[in-house]
Structure formats: structure tokens, C-alpha cells
Amino acid sequence: xxxxxxxxxxxxxxxxxxxxxxxxxxxxxxxxxxxxxxxxxxxxxxxxxxxxxxxxxxxxxxxxxxxxxxxxxxxxxxxxxxxxxxxxxxxxxxxxxxxxxxxxxxxxxxxxxxxxxxxxxxxxxxxxxxxxxxxxxxxxxxxxxxxxxxxxxxxxxxxxxxxxxxxxxxxxxxxxxxxxxxxxxxxxxxxxxxxxxxxxxxxxxxxxxxxxxxxxxxxxxxxxxxxxxxxxxxxxxxxxxxxxxxxxxxxxxxxxxxxx
Ligand SMILES: *[C@@H]1O[C@H](CO)[C@@H](O)[C@H](O)[C@H]1NC(C)=O
Ligand SMILES: *[C@@H]1O[C@H](CO)[C@@H](O)[C@H](O)[C@H]1NC(C)=O
Numbered sequence: 001x002x003x004x005x006x007x008x009x010x011x012x013x014x015x016x017x018x019x020x021x022x023x024x025x026x027x028x029x030x031x032x033x034x035x036x037x038x039x040x041x042x043x044x045x046x047x048x049x050x051x052x053x054x055x056x057x058x059x060x061x062x063x064x065x066x067x068x069x070x071x072x073x074x075x076x077x078x079x080x081x082x083x084x085x086x087x088x089x090x091x092x093x094x095x096x097x098x099x100x101x102x103x104x105x106x107x108x109x110x111x112x113x114x115x116x117x118x119x120x121x122x123x124x125x126x127x128x129x130x131x132x133x134x135x136x137x138x139x140x141x142x143x144x145x146x147x148x149x150x151x152x153x154x155x156x157x158x159x160x161x162x163x164x165x166x167x168x169x170x171x172x173x174x175x176x177x178x179x180x181x182x183x184x185x186x187x188x189x190x191x192x193x194x195x196x197x198x199x200x201x202x203x204x205x206x207x208x209x210x211x212x213x214x215x216x217x218x219x220x221x222x223x224x225x226x227x228x229x230x231x232x233x234x235x236x237x238x239x240x241x242x243x244x245x246x247x248x249x250x251x252x253x254x255x256x257x258x259x260x
Pocket of ligand 1: 171172175227228
């Protein structure tokens, strides 16, 4: 069901690249048969690699490499999808993801059976891949500032999943944005937020997000939800934890399940 192509694909890529280069280096020294053989092997590996890329692995690979070590909660969404499916079942039918690299999450969700997915990219996209461009052209992915009312009707989605987005909002904007996220979702809102001390955006990323991430503790978030009248969905939390336990899944981000 869920493919985990990232590491194998990359290792394969490295291996392919390396043998191709060494094949070229050895060409001058060793026998012609050997070098032709090596070049052929290198070429086959390269063809295999580009084939695996065109098979749709590339978006996942990019998502993870881009967020590795800095803003990683969007990558965490990728890992959590099978668990979310267990916790939300039919509510995974129409999903909106809000966060950076949303094209990668939307592409992954669209591969799941019975799942329609949309994405909202809160920051400008600099280098857009062809695949992401086409999602934007089709209106599946939109680029919009989440400090303003969201461009969707009430209850448009069963589930809204947010990652790496709310950490960048001050309480003043959170007060506007969180009710908006709840407005467009029918069955629930899942928030992936960074742990204080664990996630840090690189300095180079800051201009994009406008302000440094304010990573808040779980008690801060829960107090905030209570203050603003948002309720945690106890049944969803239980189902999620059960499914996570079965698959030995340990998130590297805080995950909150709110009722809409
Ligand atoms: C956000 O909303 C809560 C609850 O309505 C309120 O107590 C708090 O003062 C608001 N914060 C800001 C910065 O507006
Ligand atoms: C809580 O989550 C479950 C999915 O586990 C969902 O079916 C239900 O509608 C949610 N309840 C509320 C009140 O949002």
C-alpha cells in the first residue's frame, strides 16, 4: 500500500552514479572488454534509476531530502498516512493538506484508494517541478497565505492535515487561522507541530517563512486549544495510538487530533 522508496532509491542512485564514474575512470587502464562491460552496467543502472524516478518516486524523495534535519513535520505526514488511515477510516475520503511541500503529500494521498486530496501551500514555491506545476494548474494545489480566510467553502473536506505551518504563526494569527481550518473540515483537524528543541528551520529558510518558528510545548498547545474552544477528539487519539503501537510508529513531531 504505502511505498517507502526513499532510502532504497537514493542508495540505488548513489550506487549507480559511483559505478558509472568508476567505469569511466577505468576505461583507459583496463582491457576494452572489461571497460565496455562496466560502462554497460553503469548505463543500465542509470536507466534503472531514471525509470524509478519517472515512476513517481521523485516527489517523495525530494520531500524528505528537503525537510531532513530542519522542518520535518511534512515528512512526518508521509510516514503517518497509514496510521491516519486506521484512525480516520472513511474520513480519509476527502483530505486537505496544508503545509510546505504539499505537492508531495497530495501526490502520495492520491495514490491511495478512495482518497481525494487537495493541498494548500502557505509559502511561495521557488523551484516547482513539473508534477507540482500540473497539480497547481488543475487547482488541486493552491498557493495562499493562511493568515487570510481560506479559499474553500465550509465543510469542504472530511479531514484537514496541517504541518510546519502553525509554528510560524503568532497567537494573533493562530486565532484567525485555526478557526478557518476547523471551518473547512467536517470530521477533524490533525495538526503536526514541531517539538521545541527538535525542529529548527535553517537560517536560509527564514526569509521564506517570514519569522522563525516558535516551537511550542504540548502543554502550550493544549492550553491554547482549550482557550479557543477547540476540542481534542479523544476517540481519534485512541485509535491513532492503537494503530501507531501496532506498527511501532514513533512520530518525531507532536500530533494533535481536533474535532471540527
Ligand atoms: C486569542 O484568542 C483567545 C481566546 O479567544 C484570547 O484569549 C487571546 O487573547 C487571543 N490572543 C490574541 C493575541 O489575540
Ligand atoms: C473523531 O474522530 C473520528 C475518527 O476516529 C471521527 O469519525 C469522528 O467524527 C470524530 N469526532 C468528532 C466529534 O469530530
